[in-house]
Amino acid sequence: MTITEDTSTDTPEQAEFRAEVRAFLAANAKPRQEDSPFAINAHTSEAEAREAFETGCRWQRTLFENNLAGLTYPVEYGGRGGHPWHETIYREEAARYDVSSGFIAATMAMLLPTLMKHASDEQKAYYVPRMLSAEISICQLFSEPGAGSDLASLACRAVRDGDEFVVTGQKVWNSAAQFCNWGMLLTRTDPDAPKHQGITFVLVDMSSPGIEVRPLVQPTGASHFNEVFLSEVRVPVANVVGEINGGWAPARTVLSNESAFIGGGSGQSLFETLRLLAERFGVLDDPVIRQELAVAYSREKVLGFVGDRIMSAIRRREVPPVDPSILKLFIAESKVHSGNLGMRIAGPAGQAGGSEESRWVQFELINRFGISIGGGTNEVQRNNLAERALGLPREPGYDKTKPWRDIPRS
Numbered sequence: 001m002t003i004t005e006d007t008s009t010d011t012p013e014q015a016e017f018r019a020e021v022r023a024f025l026a027a028n029a030k031p032r033q034e035d036s037p038f039a040i041n042a043h044t045s046e047a048e049a050r051e052a053f054e055t056g057c058r059w060q061r062t063l064f065e066n067n068l069a070g071l072t073y074p075v076e077y078g079g080r081g082g083h084p085w086h087e088t089i090y091r092e093e094a095a096r097y098d099v100s101s102g103f104i105a106a107t108m109a110m111l112l113p114t115l116m117k118h119a120s121d122e123q124k125a126y127y128v129p130r131m132l133s134a135e136i137s138i139c140q141l142f143s144e145p146g147a148g149s150d151l152a153s154l155a156c157r158a159v160r161d162g163d164e165f166v167v168t169g170q171k172v173w174n175s176a177a178q179f180c181n182w183g184m185l186l187t188r189t190d191p192d193a194p195k196h197q198g199i200t201f202v203l204v205d206m207s208s209p210g211i212e213v214r215p216l217v218q219p220t221g222a223s224h225f226n227e228v229f230l231s232e233v234r235v236p237v238a239n240v241v242g243e244i245n246g247g248w249a250p251a252r253t254v255l256s257n258e259s260a261f262i263g264g265g266s267g268q269s270l271f272e273t274l275r276l277l278a279e280r281f282g283v284l285d286d287p288v289i290r291q292e293l294a295v296a297y298s299r300e301k302v303l304g305f306v307g308d309r310i311m312s313a314i315r316r317r318e319v320p321p322v323d324p325s326i327l328k329l330f331i332a333e334s335k336v337h338s339g340n341l342g343m344r345i346a347g348p349a350g351q352a353g354g355s356e357e358s359r360w361v362q363f364e365l366i367n368r369f370g371i372s373i374g375g376g377t378n379e380v381q382r383n384n385l386a387e388r389a390l391g392l393p394r395e396p397g398y399d400k401t402k403p404w405r406d407i408p409r410s
């Protein structure tokens with residue numbers, strides 16, 4: 001999403017904050033290089049991925065040390081206690097620099113608002129400042145081999161033993177779990193309750209004995225995902241977020257924030273790159289290509305406007321005025337449209353060519369579906385919209401009221 005900057009409308013307080021951010025960035029960050037618009041942003045080895053993760057954490061720590069992390073979070077939890085406009089101004093200014101908190105920006109966007117809503121005061125006081133300073137980096141341990149779209153059927157078992165839960169099970173597709181030092185983990189604590197009612201949400205120290213993280217190596221050489229095996233891992237009951245057996249509520253908050261975050265996009269304009277591609281391939285005057293470019297432009301604008309509405313509500317810790325599933329669905333469909341359009345513009349050169357433009361087209365084409373799956377598939381987002389936004393009858397399911405233990409599992 002691109003941000004239109006108009007500093008002339010700044011109030012004196014906003015102008016003062018903008019000056020502070022400008023001075024901070026000038027002193028601490030490298031201006032964004034004029035990279036080719038066709039540069040591919042992908043890691044080709046595990047070492048490169050780790051370096052990117054750690055660079056992101058270092059940047060987050062610098063923000064924290066300069067009172068620029070958690071701009072809308074309360075001062076007592078390490079934030080600045082500011083307004084959504086603080087975020088907007090920061091993003092406008094930072095867009096000119098080569099800076100990002102990397103992977104942890106995603107889990108902060110998912111978990112911090114969840115903690116503010118569901119965690120105890122002690123938990124907020126412990127976790128929020130440590131997340132904002134990147135001392136704690138948290139991966140998402142939700143999906144299992146038998147529980148993806150139907151997440152509530154998860155089987156990772158937690159049995160209470162005094163002040164601890166003993167957790168045994170397997171998680172999968174856990175992004176950056178090999179680098180993070182904590183995890184947000186969904187466990188089954190009451191197998192006799194219906195599937196949504198026997199789940200507990202805990203925070204787990206990834207160095208706990210019994211946790212084994214196995215990276216899933218991709219053809220690129222890097223491992224975006226991992227399998228995580230838990231064998232009798234002891235987790236303090238004090239790490240439960242929300243109620244015991246009431247973990248579905250914080251899980252839903254995480255998923256909704258995840259949709260909003262993914263839907264917010266990377267800040268880069270795909271339309272601009274597609275327009276340039278059409279220029280390079282000499283098809284900018286082709287009426288069909290022009291029409292498709294107009295579609296890409298319109299989609300990007302709509303995403304920007306809807307994204308801003310949703311994110312500013314989340315920053316005010318209000319219920320978003322639009323269901324974030326619509327944003328996630330729309331960006332996933334836009335990504336497929338852009339990938340296909342790139343291919344259409346480049347033609348056979350897009351498939352077989354070795355030029356920078358051709359490699360960009362191939363990358364976009366291959367990667368156009370990932371976003372349709374991570375954070376909940378398009379079909380799941382459509383179900384969410386049908387039930388939550390349109391008020392249609394719930395998807396029929398024979399297993400919603402049965403004890404989880406009695407539901408057949410593969």
Ligand SMILES: Cc1cc2nc3c(=O)[nH]c(=O)nc-3n(C[C@H](O)[C@H](O)[C@H](O)COP(=O)(O)OP(=O)(O)OC[C@H]3O[C@@H](n4cnc5c(N)ncnc54)[C@H](O)[C@@H]3O)c2cc1C
Nearest residue numbers: 140141142143148149150173174175373374375376377379
């Ligand atoms: C890039 C990426 C990052 C990810 N990161 C994480 C992470 O950090 N942590 C984590 O826990 N997980 C992560 N995941 C996993 C992701 O959440 C799951 O892949 C996703 O929820 C789908 O689950 P599944 O793969 O088991 O597919 P399934 O649930 O088996 O779905 C298979 C197909 O059936 C369709 N389907 C299923 N149910 C329905 C239905 N009720 N109605 C209509 N169609 C349906 C789906 O849409 C899909 O097309 C990530 C995935 C990706 C791609």
